Amino acid sequence: MNKIMLFAQLKEDAGKSAIETKAAGKTVGELRDFLEKETPLGNLDGIMIAVNEEFVKDDWIIEEKDVIALIPPVSGG
C-alpha cells in the first residue's frame, strides 16, 4: 500500500490528511487519473506530485511503500 498525503484545500475537502491506495507499478500520471476518477478528490490539474519528498513528473514509476504527496501550488514566504 502507498500513503498519499494531502494538504491545504485538498486536506480540507477530503476531511483527512492522508489516504491509502495500492499504487506500486503505476506511473504518477496513472495514479493521477485513478485519483481523479475513483476518489472524491476531483480534478488534480495544477497539483504537483511528490514521491518520497521529491517532485516527480507524470512518467515516474511508483514503488511499494513510496510515500506520495499531492502538492497544491505553494504559498509560503
Next chain:
Amino acid sequence: MTCEITREPIKIEDIYQKVVRREAGAVTTFVGTVRELTHGRKTLHLEYEAYESMALKKMEQIVEEIKEKWPVLEVAMVHRIGRLEITDIAIAIAVSSPHRPEAYEANRYALERVKEMVPIWKKEHWEDGEKWVGNQQGTKAYTTGKPEEGDFLE
C-alpha cells in the same frame, strides 16, 4: 541545522546569530510579515501549513544552491506555521558574506525560491471568507509555486 520550521514567534536576533562569522563584512536579513491589506481586502489573520519534512529538505536544497552560486559564508532561514496575526513574522532569512553584493542577491534568491517550491501553504482569513491562497485546483494554471525544470527527480 540552518533551516527551521517553527510554531513559535520568530526572533530576528536568533537567525542573525546563526550566520554571523568573523570573515563576514555583511549580513543581510529579510523578514516577511503578515500584511493587513491585499488588493484592498482586509486580512484578519493567516494560517500556514507545511509538509514539514519535505519543506525542510527543500529549504536545505536552496541553501546548497546559494552556496554554489555565490561566495557566501552562511545562510539560515526559518518559516513559522500555524496561526499568525497581522505584523507577525512568517519567514526570516539571513545571509552572511565577506562583501555586501552577494549577501543581498543571495537573500532575495532564497525567498523567491521558497515561494516557488517549498511545500508551505497559506490560508487567508478575511472578514467575509477564507481561502487557501495559491491553490489553483480546477484550472490549468500553476501560477504560484511552480517548481523549475531542475527541481524534479529524473
